Amino acid sequence: MSRNKTVIENGRFLVPGSVQPVLSGYMTIENDLITYIGEDKPAFEEGVLTVDGSRLLFMPGLINTHGHAAMSLLRGYGDDMVLQSWLQEKMWPMEAKFTGDDVYWGTALSVLEMLKGGTTTFLDMYDHMDRVAEVTEQSGIRAVLMRGAIGLCPEDVQNQKLAEAVEFARNWHGKADGRITAMLSPHAPYTCPPEFFMKFVQAAHDLDLPMHTHMSETRHEVEQNVADYGLRPVAHLEKLGMFTRPSLIAHGVHLNDEEIEILARYKVGVSHNPGSNLKLASGVARVPELLRAGVKVSLGTDGAASNNNLDMFEEMRLAALIHKGVSGDPTAVPAPEALLMATEYGAASIYLNNVGRLAAGMKADFIAIDIDQPHLLPHSDLLSHAVYSASAKDVEHVWINGRQVVKHGRCLTLDEEEIRRKAQETFESLLKR
Ligand SMILES: CSC[C@H]1O[C@@H](n2cnc3c(O)ncnc32)[C@H](O)[C@@H]1O
Numbered sequence: 123m124s125r126n127k128t129v130i131e132n133g134r135f136l137v138p139g140s141v142q143p144v145l146s147g148y149m150t151i152e153n154d155l156i157t158y159i160g161e162d163k164p165a166f167e168e169g170v171l172t173v174d175g176s177r178l179l180f181m182p183g184l185i186n187t188h189g190h191a192a193m194s195l196l197r198g199y200g201d202d203m204v205l206q207s208w209l210q211e212k213m214w215p216m217e218a219k220f221t222g223d224d225v226y227w228g229t230a231l232s233v234l235e236m237l238k239g240g241t242t243t244f245l246d247m248y249d250h251m252d253r254v255a256e257v258t259e260q261s262g263i264r265a266v267l268m269r270g271a272i273g274l275c276p277e278d279v280q281n282q283k284l285a286e287a288v289e290f291a292r293n294w295h296g297k298a299d300g301r302i303t304a305m306l307s308p309h310a311p312y313t314c315p316p317e318f319f320m321k322f323v324q325a326a327h328d329l330d331l332p333m334h335t336h337m338s339e340t341r342h343e344v345e346q347n348v349a350d351y352g353l354r355p356v357a358h359l360e361k362l363g364m365f366t367r368p369s370l371i372a373h374g375v376h377l378n379d380e381e382i383e384i385l386a387r388y389k390v391g392v393s394h395n396p397g398s399n400l401k402l403a404s405g406v407a408r409v410p411e412l413l414r415a416g417v418k419v420s421l422g423t424d425g426a427a428s429n430n431n432l433d434m435f436e437e438m439r440l441a442a443l444i445h446k447g448v449s450g451d452p453t454a455v456p457a458p459e460a461l462l463m464a465t466e467y468g469a470a471s472i473y474l475n476n477v478g479r480l481a482a483g484m485k486a487d488f489i490a491i492d493i494d495q496p497h498l499l500p501h502s503d504l505l506s507h508a509v510y511s512a513s514a515k516d517v518e519h520v521w522i523n524g525r526q527v528v529k530h531g532r533c534l535t536l537d538e539e540e541i542r543r544k545a546q547e548t549f550e551s552l553l554k555r
């Protein structure tokens with residue numbers, strides 16, 4: 123008998139993008155992989171763990187392609203502000219006080235929220251990344267991690283940040299049973315002078331890693347980029363060589379047709395963060411146009427201080443709704459497309475080719491939602507329900523890399539009580555420092 127085998131029986135499974143997007147049947151997981159999914163009952167040996175899937179909807183784990191996990195400590199601290207004053211007056215002064223322990227507890231709080239809400243992979247750009255990696259290892263979640271660098275500082279400090287980013291990537295890429303991968307991440311073109319940004323591009327070449335940055339989030343940022351460098355942000359980053367690397371940009375709210383064409387040509391991914399963009403009054407990204415141009419569009423929450431939660435079901439729903447409202451076209455982002463953005467396109471945009479889809483051979487990263495609830499009945503179209511009706515609270519079970527990490531809504535890998543207590547204590551201590 124194989125070391126670790128589970129068979130899900132009589133479940134409903136979401137396979138967006140396929141001819142049969144809602145499949146009734148069975149799924150087999152062996153060690154870290156899905157080995158079978160189909161209508162026919164597989165033969166299996168006595169003693170294999172079976173899960174009754176009859177009241178559950180199984181779907182790929184959700185993939186959060188942009189965030190700053192430790193910022194959960196600043197949830198509710200600085201609402202109703204635009205990006206620049208929010209960063210300069212509220213976030214950066216508080217973040218300057220963060221220690222490694224603060225980042226650990228803030229990240230633990232976010233990972234707990236994400237796991238319980240059905241997110242199985244998250245991207246994180248922050249400081250003290252060894253502590254983020256520690257939470258990732260302990261919790262069982264999958265993560266794409268990077269030391270984000272703001273270059274508004276003397277050159278020796280810039281170089282120190284770059285060195286930390288490189289060292290982190292060297293130490294952690296491929297670790298935690300392969301659940302951690304790394305990228306390199308200058309924070310944004312408006313916080314990283316060109317020479318500093320180009321050093322990151324060179325490092326990404328040297329380490330053969332993809333790159334990630336914030337870009338074209340606000341109209342002000344685009345105007346400032348033109349004033350400072352004579353170029354809009356896309357042409358500016360193209361000139362700095364970023365797109366010679368596999369790249370993902372966060373936001374991309376203010377893009378013109380030509381910029382969309384450039385991103386498509388270089389196969390640059392865009393992490394669409396509708397909740398954060400709405401809350402910071404940044405605008406609404408041109409997602410239907412990006413998708414039509416063939417750009418990989420995925421979904422992210424950004425940090426919990428600008429969202430103000432990490433519920434990827436909410437981002438999916440927002441992505442499916444707001445573009446209908448803006449365009450007047452009810453087919454602007456249909457439900458299957460929104461689900462793909464949160465799963466398969468998410469995986470592609472962070473350069474993971476083995477998650478984001480329920481299929482034999484893929485890593486067993488999947489979730490089960492309880493569909494026996496009033497807001498998820500009748501079972502007319504379960505894919506529609508997953509996008510338009512479900513929320514993080516409906517998540518019953520979560521498996522990552524074949525290991526169950528949430529069971530009946532309880533996290534099996536983290537100490538929930540301790541994290542709740544430490545998060546509150548940490549916030550209170552930050553206010554006093
Ligand atoms: C260098 S660590 C990451 C850095 O990013 C800041 N941040 C959080 N949300 C946003 C956003 O929407 N746009 C730009 N920068 C953001 C965060 O406060 C950290 O300082």
Ligand SMILES: [Zn+2]
Pocket residue numbers: 188189190336372424425
């Ligand atoms: Zn961000």
